[in-house]
Amino acid sequence: MNYVDVKIAADRWSLTERRITTLCRDGRIESAKKEKGVWLIPDNMQKPVDGRRNKSSRAIKASIKLPLPIGVSDFKELITGYYYVDKTLMIKEFLDSRPKVSLFTRPRRFGKNLAMDMLKAFFEISDTDNSKYFQNKKIWSCGEEYRREQGKYPVIFVSFKDIKFSTWEETYTAIREIIASEYLRHDILLTSDKCNEFEKDYFRKVADGSITEVSMIRAFQELSRMLHKHYGQSAVIIIDEYDTPIQQSHTEGYYEQITGFMRNLLSGAFKDNSHLSFGFLTGILRVAKESIFSGLNNLIVHSIMDEKYSEYFGFTAAEVKEMATYYHVSDRYREICEWYDGYRFGDADIFNPWSVINYFYNSCSAKAYWQSTGDNSIIRQIVSEADDETADNLRRLMQGQQISSYVDPSVIYPEIKSNPTTIYSFLLSAGYLKTVKKNELHDGNAILF
Structure with missing residues (x-):
């Protein structure tokens, strides 16, 4: 048998x-x-x-209730065995406008990883039928024009979320190894009769780590070229948490090296790449002024200040109420609001999903779950180096008071130290502050609390 x-x-x-x-x-x-x-x-x-x-x-x-997805960011795994808050209409919203390259900036632990893995699962050509993961989800009822996009594209997917090293050499090695792993995921290209030997030789050098740093900047461009030739369909490129190593470099002192490398790497992927169908990036900050996206005029940025896509990162009030009902704790909704309804994306009030999930998982024990999930070295640096006026404003904010400040979604790390205004913009983008309603903003200034 x-x-x-x-x-x-x-x-x-x-x-x-x-x-x-x-x-x-x-x-x-x-x-x-x-x-x-x-x-x-x-x-x-x-x-x-x-x-x-x-x-x-x-x-x-x-x-018997579905378990809560603590730390699960694999879309297929999550929806087949855990409680899932359906965010698949994000796909419809994207397909209705089809921007060439989209950057989503959100604080940590707001579902960026899961959202990007969902897009990968939806768009990617696969040997198995991935439509089964979407057939009972909201996107599937939107019509045939959306269902036709499922499984249509070769996808390049990398995440830089764990690249946190003290030197540029270690960081470059980690980036190279992550990209090499993604190359090997597409090893069918090594036997493709559509790709030439020059392309395959480049592939092998990336995969075995013998590629030079200068040649490495073409990694996304070359892989998308080979995928396009093999499948006859231009690729989707997804880069999750692109700015994690940039934040680390600011703390550790190799900022100029990584921004130069990332500028060239991302330009190869997204600027004038005829082998690109569309691209997605996520991060905490836009980091535009370092010219990382220099000349990339097809980039659309969706920050926490924008209404579009505001409901797809984090939980809405309706989603939290539905979850509380499912787990038979509807009477705890007011407490959930008091602890975790502390964010505003666009005009939407948003709950931190990591905190809400942990709250339910820990038998409705209210704690500051989000606070302990990341490296706060930059925050400590801000506080320790703040001038008297900034320190006074930070004390007011910690006491629950409001301040008025200019908000710049393109804040860059070096400016955080030298320009007091950018401190508040960074704290807003990183999830430590929120704004009043959008109609109360004046000339870029916002009331923060």
Whole structure:
């Protein structure tokens, strides 16, 4: 008798691997066996069906709630086994306007990683049918014109969220290895009859780490070229948390080196790249004035000040109420508001998703969950080096008072130290402050608290 593992059976039966493992353990799958800690299922086994259930068993099933996605940023994993707040209409909003390159700036822990992984899962050409992950989601009911876009494009996806090193040499090595890993994810290109030997030689040098730093700046451009030739469809390029290593470089003292490298790397990816269908970037800051996006006139920035896409990062009030109802704690909604309804994106009041999820997970224990999730070295530097006026304003803010300041969404790290105004812009972009309603802004000035 031939056997398959849990992963293959899960794909065949449209069940999660966890569910199949449970069925095996409970004796629900005949002839299933466990070898070296892995469950094996007969290759010809049909999907098990539930028999009739009495009222008691139905009540037990109804009382079992989906687990909360603590630290889960893999879209496919999340929606097949965890509670998911449906953000797929973000795809519709993008397809309705189709900007060439979009940059989303949001504070940490507001779902940027998950949103980008969702876009990857939706757009990417795949050997498996990824439409199953979207068929019961909001985007699927929007019409055939949107469903046709699913699985249509080769996708390049990298995340720089964990690149936090003390030297440029370590940082460059980490960037190179992340890009090499993405190249290897597309190793089919090495045997493609559409790509020439020069392109394949470049591919091998990126993959084995022998590429020079000068040649490395063409990495996204060359990979998109090869994907376009192989699939006959220009690529989607997604770069998540592009500014994490830039923030680290400001703290550690190699700022000029990384901004020069990133400017060339991103220009190759997004500027005049005929092999690009569209691109997405996420980060905390726009970092425009360093000329990282110099000449990139097709870049559309969506900051926390903009109404467009405001509801797709973080939770809205309606989504939090629905979650509280699902977990039978509707009476805690007021407390959730008091603790976590502290953000305004565009004109929308937004809850921090990391805090809300942890609140439910920890039996509705109200704590400052978001505060301990990131490196606050820049904040400490701001406080320690603030002049008297800035220090006084920061004290007022900590006491819950309001201040008025000019808001610049393009604040850059070196200016934070020298220009008091940019301190508040940074704190706003990083999620430490929020503005009053947009109609109360005057000439770029905002009331912050």
